[in-house]
Each structure stands twice: as C-alpha cells, then as structure tokens.
Amino acid sequence: MISVKNLSYSYSNDEKLAVKNISFEISKGETFGFLGPSGAGKSTTQGILTGLLKHQMGDVMVAGYDMKKVQNERFNKIGVSFEQSNVYSKLTALENLKYYADLFDGPTRDPHELLKIVGLDGRENDRAGEFSKGMKHRLTFARSMINNPELWFLDEPTTGLDPAIAATIKDIIRAEKAKGTTSFLTTHNMYIADELCDRVAFIIDGEIKLIDTPKSLKQKYGKKLVEVEYVKEGQLYKETLKTVEDADRQKIADIVKSYDIQTMHSKEATLEEIFIQVTGRELI
C-alpha cells in the first residue's frame, strides 16, 4: 500500500533535513506505527505521504500512485486525520461532515453515524467553533473516515484526549483494521503503538532506528524487570530493576532485607523502555 525508498525532506530546502533517508513498506491491511518523540519527523513524513508537503527526494508510492505526480483523484481512497484539528468553526459539526462528504466521488459514510461513534451525537447542530479542543479533534478524526478510506493516515490520534475518549478512538481504529483498512499512525505514546500497531518504526531526529513488531521487540530487548515500592525513612520510593543484572539483583536483595516493601512485582519491558535502550532518548 505504501512504499518509501530513501526519502529525505528539508523545510528550508538545504542540508538541514527533517527526514533523513528513510525507507519502509506498509502492506495492505497493516497498521503501521511511527513512534518517536516530538520533533522526530513523524508529521513531516505523513505530510509527504499525503502530498501536503511537496515531494523532494526519494521514491514514494502511496495507494498505487507515484507521489512525484499530482493526481487528486487518489484522495478518494485516502483518509487523513490531522494532528491539529482543522474544521470550519462557523459550520456545525454536521455541516462540516456533509460538506466534506460532497467533495469525494465515491460512496460516503452517514455523517450522523460517524458523529455518533466519536461521541458527538447530540451536538450535530452546534458550531464547531463552540467545541472544546478534544471535540474538534474528534470531529477531525470522524471526517477522515467519511470517504471509506482504504488507506488511513492518523497523526497523533489520541494525543490530548481524556482516557475514556482515547479508548473510544482506539476501538474505532481496531474496528477499521478489522475491515481491512491500512493505517499509517504516528504517535509518541508507546501504549498506542503497542496496542494498535502490527509493526512500529522507531524514529528520532528524522531517522528510522528500527522497524519491528512490538512482540518481537519485547522478546529481543525486553529483559525481566522487577518493580518494587518500598518505604525508606518514612518516604515511599519506587524502582524498576533488571533481574538479569548483578548490580540490580544485589539492590533487590538489599531493599528486601532493609526496608518495608509495599508492592513488588515482575513485569515485561515496555516499548518505551525499549525505545530508550535503542535510541538513548526518551519519548516525550
């Protein structure tokens, strides 16, 4: 569905690259995650793949179209949800969706149904300008599904949403995946990447550090961890220690011997911990 070879991009059209020589393939039906801290180049990559940013270097094929050429009809197959919501504030939620639906050639989805699944039912006739940030984001997200896209771009789909709504959004993405929709998803939230993506790419400073499935990453990099909470001099401390390292093993023994243990359990390494191991940087 997407094939990217040696893609680079510079906003200033010089050597300062926001995306550096990246390559990856996404097959049909796959949910592919771009995981990286803010400023890594995730949105820039999405911008090039959707044609919003002008193609500069490398070979990019999206949904069978070569991105070096401009072919507007390809958008009939593509849905794009933006990191920053962008809806007409003077139109109502319903008018926003109806207008957008009319711009596509194929069959489109029922706006009422879409508003319902993102939890905006009852607010159909309110102007988007009166919506909270989270509601606008949901409207933008709902709009990206209006043309039944085969290929779906999701830039930070849950960022800034409260947990209950984020859970709804995750369910919708899972349901679309079950229908066979291919998704390109960017996030700096490792839970999202872990829960939703078939494969993830770690991206930092415009470079892809690795691409793998979350499961295989955990097998390769994940070491057994023990998370312990204990009270020392009246204060609560929390530490995560590796059971495979001697220094950590010794520390666990010391803690158990000397302090009052509140909780203690073993756990798998998270994608975030693996990210830090691989890139030496945190996901912020």
Next chain:
Amino acid sequence: MMKKIIRIFRKDATIATRDAMLIYIIVIPILLAIGILFFAPGVTDSAVKVAMFESDAPAHIEYMENYVQVEQFDSMKEIERRVGKRDDVVGIVPVNEGYEIIVEGNEDQSAIESAEVLNTLFELGATRENTTAEILDFGKTVPPLKTKLVNMLILMVIMLAGMIISLGIVEEKSDNTISAMNVTPVSQNGFIIGKSLLGGFVALGSIVVALLIMGYFDINWLMILLVGLTSMILTFVIGFIQGLGSDDVIEAAAGVKMTMLPIAGSIAGYELLADKWQWTMYWSPFYWAYKANDLILSKAADWGTVLICIAAVTGLSMAIYFISIPKIRKGLS
C-alpha cells in the same frame, strides 16, 4: 468538478450568513444606492440646469421647472457668475421682446440645445400636454452626475468583491482548513474558482440591484455585466493574495482597501485629464472599466468601444493574474 465548485460556493454562502462583516459588505452597496436616490434628489433630476431671474414671468419659470432644474437669481452679475461655474448651467435672461441664452462656452452642447429648445417651445406656447416626450428627450436622458456616482458605486462593489474573497481565504486560513481541502479530490483550480464564486455573485447581484434601485432599467445589461465580470478578475487576484498574506480580517480588509487608490486615480484621470493626456491612464484596468461603464450608463455605448474596453480590462488583469498565480498556488499548498 462543477458540482464540487458549487458546493464550495454554497459552503461559503452559509458561512457568510453567519459573519457580521460579510453581511455588512453585502448590504453596503445597496444602502449607498438608496442613499444616492433619496438623500441627493437633485442628482436624479434633469441633467440640464438653467439660471433665470427671480423677476422673470412666473409662468416662464414654472414652465421651465417642469423639465429642467431652475436656479433663480436677482441680478445679471449673479447669473453670469453661476454660469461661469464648473458645472453645466445655462442662463436664460429676458431681452427686449425675447430671451437671450447665456453660456460659458464649455458646457455640454446638448445642455445648451436643450435649454434653447425648451425656451423656444415656451415662447411658441407649447404645453406639457401638447408636447410629445420625444421632443423633450434631447438625446441625453441620464444626468451625468448620477452616472458618475453610480459608476463609482460599481467600482466600489467590485473592490468589495475582492474583500469578500480575501475574508473567505482568511477564514480558511484561521481554521487551517486549506490542508483539509488539499487531501480531497478537489484540484487547486477547482478550489480557486469555488472560492471566487461568492464574491462574484454578490458583486454582480449588488450591481444589478443598485442599478434597478436607481432606475436604470433600459441600459445594455449584457455590456454592464461583461464589464463587471472582467473588472473583477483583478480584484479577485488582489483578494486572494491579500487573504493568503493576512492573518486576520482587519489586515485583509485593509490590504484590499488599497485598491481604492488605483480606482480613485483612474476615475479622477478619466474625469479630469484633457483628451491628449488620457493615454497616461491606459495602464489601469479600472480606467477602462470606468470608461466603459460611463458610456453604457449614459446610453452612449456602442459594442465596438465597449469591446475594446473589455479587452483592455481583461488583458491587463490577466497579465497581473499570471504574474501572481505562482504566489497564490504556493499560499494554498
């Protein structure tokens, strides 16, 4: 594609009904037309003005007032001074058995003839009842000042159309919706045309309504609309560029208002420059538009002249359009 362009127009129209500034822009020309009609009644009166003695026979004054605007004075000096002023006033003073026509020399020939013919008709004893309307038509049916005001109003409407486009673009920019448009099958050209329709329709509508309010029923509408459409090309280009370059409504409106300058300059040039200097205004599409409108509104236009004006407006505007289009495209992506 046509359907989508219309859809963009319909969306813009919906937004316009919810935007105080846009409603304002749409209503202003109509209010001005009504204003010209009611608060300047003299403007709609006859084109011909005569200066007469207060002491002249009441029947004579009354007779003349039926057809022209009569100003009364009590001395020959005052009449001469009035006639000497810039506008077209013809003096009619009694001498011996008859009357003498006093002119400055720079009056419109038809104004002089009208006054003469009218006066002769009075002397011959013709009354309104036994005179046919044609005789009193004198070939010049529309008063020139009214024509000029209406013409200015038309150019103002065209400038406002540019402002509407500018505001529409600022709207899309502040909502960040251009990026959403760019991931639909609508081409950039389709978007540009769609975004031009509201300004275009509003301007044409305002021009027609204003002309009807002021009683221009039997002018050549096709000519007026053609000149209107072509003169819009330029204000649209300016509207797009200003809209894309501005971050808020005030900035955009202020930018478009700058077109007032060439518009006012063109009008002044056409009205004030001597014939041999008129060519110095040929660069301005607004000059050609004003000239064409002037001829059409005073019903003195022939297709040949109007087409030359339209070609000049179109050519000059298109040149500016093609110079600006890369800038517009860049702003929209």
